[in-house]
Amino acid sequence: MILAVIILVISLALLLQFFVSYCRLQIAAGRRVELSESAREATGIQDQGVSGDEFLRLRRLVELCPETNGDTYKLGAIHAYHAFLGVVRLLFGPVMPAAAAWATAERAGCSYYAAVALDARISQTRRIYETDFLSMQ
Amino acid sequence: MLGPTDYAVWFLGFGLEVFVVVYSLFRRQFIRYLTLNLYMMAAALATCAHFYFVQHYGFSSMAYRYLYYYSDALLTILLYFSVFGLYQHVFGEMRASQYIRTASLMLLVGTACVSFMIVRESQNHLTSRFVVQLSQNLYFVGLVLIYILWGAVMKLRETRTRVIQLVLALGIYFSAYSATYALRNLFPDLVLARSILPPLVGTWLPFAWAFTLWRIPEEARLQTAQLVATTAR
Numbered sequence: 001m002i003l004a005v006i007i008l009v010i011s012l013a014l015l016l017q018f019f020v021s022y023c024r025l026q027i028a029a030g031r032r033v034e035l036s037e038s039a040r041e042a043t044g045i046q047d048q049g050v051s052g053d054e055f056l057r058l059r060r061l062v063e064l065c066p067e068t069n070g071d072t073y074k075l076g077a078i079h080a081y082h083a084f085l086g087v088v089r090l091l092f093g094p095v096m097p098a099a100a101a102w103a104t105a106e107r108a109g110c111s112y113y114a115a116v117a118l119d120a121r122i123s124q125t126r127r128i129y130e131t132d133f134l135s136m137q
Numbered sequence: 138m139l140g141p142t143d144y145a146v147w148f149l150g151f152g153l154e155v156f157v158v159v160y161s162l163f164r165r166q167f168i169r170y171l172t173l174n175l176y177m178m179a180a181a182l183a184t185c186a187h188f189y190f191v192q193h194y195g196f197s198s199m200a201y202r203y204l205y206y207y208s209d210a211l212l213t214i215l216l217y218f219s220v221f222g223l224y225q226h227v228f229g230e231m232r233a234s235q236y237i238r239t240a241s242l243m244l245l246v247g248t249a250c251v252s253f254m255i256v257r258e259s260q261n262h263l264t265s266r267f268v269v270q271l272s273q274n275l276y277f278v279g280l281v282l283i284y285i286l287w288g289a290v291m292k293l294r295e296t297r298t299r300v301i302q303l304v305l306a307l308g309i310y311f312s313a314y315s316a317t318y319a320l321r322n323l324f325p326d327l328v329l330a331r332s333i334l335p336p337l338v339g340t341w342l343p344f345a346w347a348f349t350l351w352r353i354p355e356e357a358r359l360q361t362a363q364l365v366a367t368t369a370r
Contacts, residue, residue: 001323004273004319004322004323005319005323007273007274007277007315007316007318007319008316008319008320008323010277010280011276011277011280011312011313011315011316011319012312012316014280014284014308014312015309015312015313015316018287018305018308018309018312019309021287021305022302022305022309025301025359028359029359073348
């Protein structure tokens with residue numbers, strides 16, 4: 001009985017850690033990408049300093065463009081991570097300022113990741129338009 | 138009684154298992170990911186056997202129940218070899234893989250022995266209790282192994298996106314299954330742990346591996362060093 005409880009607690013904690021690691025790797029990869037001018041114009045982002053609260057607006061913009069390289073699943077995971085960070089900030093913010101600061105920084109990373117995804121989709125849509133649509137005319 | 142959703146999840150899982158093997162063969166990556174492909178082949182065969190038993194003996198029959206638990210335990214042991222295969226990928230350039238393999242196999246035998254000792258007292262329900270206990274422990278040991286591997290991935294600054302995603306997918310799979318079996322052990326009649334979670338978690342691994350092999354090119358790289366740096370900050 002006690003063994004099962006211990007296994008349950010550890011398993012859930014590690015499940016959360018693997019999920020967080022996956023999302024943080026994706027965000028770290030996203031941070032290495034420079035946004036194009038068209039993406040900056042579309043999103044209003046000037047540099048990498050984008051607010052975490054912008055994520056939902058950026059996600060809605062991403063959904064307006066056709067999918068690129070199966071990024072919907074990754075965006076779904078980042079969306080869940082963003083929501084999780086919101087809970088962390090809400091729960092631990094008043095008692096652990098460091099945790100709240102970390103969650104805020106990570107949420108900003110989520111927003112930047114969504115902007116990078118939007119950029120990729122805009123580029124892909126433009127490429128399709130130029131190669132397929134214009135060549136048909 | 139199985140509904141259309143159960144069959145849909147079942148067939149989806151089977152389709153993804155077959156996809157992983159066929160795609161690896163088609164892209165000539167079968168040998169590179171040999172242990173993963175062998176596991177997927179075995180999982181697909183087990184799914185066929187499950188389907189046959191459900192059709193002939195019924196979903197609630199003891200025959201299906203025993204087949205389910207014992208094939209699950211055997212598949213978990215086979216999955217250990219996939220973990221060893223990933224250890225080989227990560228520690229490929231070092232000479233430590235042989236020691237890790239030996240230690241992991243000893244751990245596997247030790248887990249079986251501990252599980253047997255735990256249920257030795259309940260002799261009347263030895264077989265059914267034993268397999269649930271064994272599965273819970275096997276998944277947990279798998280989780281520990283994959284967590285150590287994940288630590289090595291971070292420590293060694295592994296950059297191959299495919300290897301990273303395969304390890305993370307296994308980590309999520311082992312932790313989710315381990316938690317599910319622990320829940321079943323604690324609450325034997327809980328519908329969530331008995332009927333809802335197992336097929337969903339079971340579909341996760343072939344889905345994640347299929348996605349990784351299909352969408353992530355072999356030469357793709359991720360910077361784990363950057364993640365370590367931001368964590369340390």
